[in-house]
Amino acid sequence: MSAYEAEVSDGAAASPYEHEVKAFLSEAGVPVPRGVVVRDLDFGPARELAEPLVLKAFGPGLVHKSDAGAVALGLTYEELGAAAAAMASRLEVAGFLVEEQAEAGVELIVGLVRDPGFGPVLLTGLGGVWTEVLRDTALRLCPISEEDARRMLASLRGTELLYGHRGGPAVDMDAVVKLLMTVGGPGGLWERLELGEFELNPVIATPPGVIAVDARHLPG
Ligand code: ADP
Ligand code: MG
Known part of the structure; x- marks a missing residue:
């Protein structure tokens, strides 16, 4: 059992975030996009990703992300900061997942x-x-x-x-x-x-x- 599974079966992780689920799935052999998690609006780590990029906000109340306006597709690295600031001004955001946009x-x-x-x-x-x-x-x-x-x-x-x-x-x-x-x-x-x-x-x-x-x- 992985740490993720132990946490989930403990009931400690009520609803794990998308990036946590993807990390687990990736280990299990499910292909997922390359991505980084950013919690402080410093998007430096996203430089290693290939554009176009997808920005997704995560937070306790964000379930249907596109309905909430918490997904932005087709971004360049330079556009991440402004897109994230716009999301953070409207939504209760705990952090952001930046990932490569799939074909x-x-x-x-x-x-x-x-x-x-x-x-x-x-x-x-x-x-x-x-x-x-x-x-x-x-x-x-x-x-x-x-x-x-x-x-x-x-x-x-x-x-x-x-x-x-x-x-x-x-x-x-x-x-x-x-x-x-x-x-x-x-x-x-x-x-x-x-x-x-x-x-x-x-x-x-x-x-x-x-x-x-x-x-x-x-x-x-
Ligand atoms: P939600 O289902 O919570 O609204 P998704 O993460 O499914 O949010 O994103 C909404 C839509 O954006 C997806 O149905 C898909 O069409 C597109 N999308 C999301 N992430 C990517 C990605 N990494 N590459 C390409 N398309 C994406
Ligand atoms: Mg979806």
């Missing part, structure tokens, strides 16, 4: 749900800001097999988006399947984070691979 692609949701009767269930579907509107998701009990993962993806109404839409290239399906296995396969994260649910939304899928650009963990 656009198909936005997926990958989640782990705890059904009171059935236990851990893997969820995937079309994600991003349209998740609630599209309602295009598939569910399977954990542990899933690779065959289950491929069937889940093929069952989505919008599956065509993954396999190359309007002459566009297909996304890296093997990388999507691998991610689903990392979360819901044998020995996957569903066995480790016993005390909660989590949601990667979105995971951006492109021809070269997948990357989880947002992550939330809801300790049980």
Whole structure:
């Protein structure tokens, strides 16, 4: 068990911040953007990151960050200070996550749900800001097999988006399947984070691979 898991199972970390969840996921083999955490408006450490940059404010009350105006995309290093000051003037901010902006692609949701009767269930579907509107998701009990993962993806109404839409290239399906296995396969994260649910939304899928650009963990 990692220090993160120990803390979560202690109930000490009520709702860990995005960067803490991403550090844990990254160790578990989930690709996440390179990023730095800044708490004092000194953005020097962000110089090592490649532009364009994404700025996200975090704080106890900030859950749906884009609704709150706590996400700014497409920034240069020079623009970070002013964007952060604007957020800090409107929101109660504990700090900022600055990360590299991933290439656009198909936005997926990958989640782990705890059904009171059935236990851990893997969820995937079309994600991003349209998740609630599209309602295009598939569910399977954990542990899933690779065959289950491929069937889940093929069952989505919008599956065509993954396999190359309007002459566009297909996304890296093997990388999507691998991610689903990392979360819901044998020995996957569903066995480790016993005390909660989590949601990667979105995971951006492109021809070269997948990357989880947002992550939330809801300790049980
Ligand atoms: P929230 O879901 O809390 O509103 P997100 O962290 O998901 O905030 O960010 C909102 C949107 O911004 C995402 O759905 C995604 O489209 C985009 N986004 C966030 N982080 C990145 C990133 N590192 N690279 C590219 N796009 C990003
Ligand atoms: Mg999100």
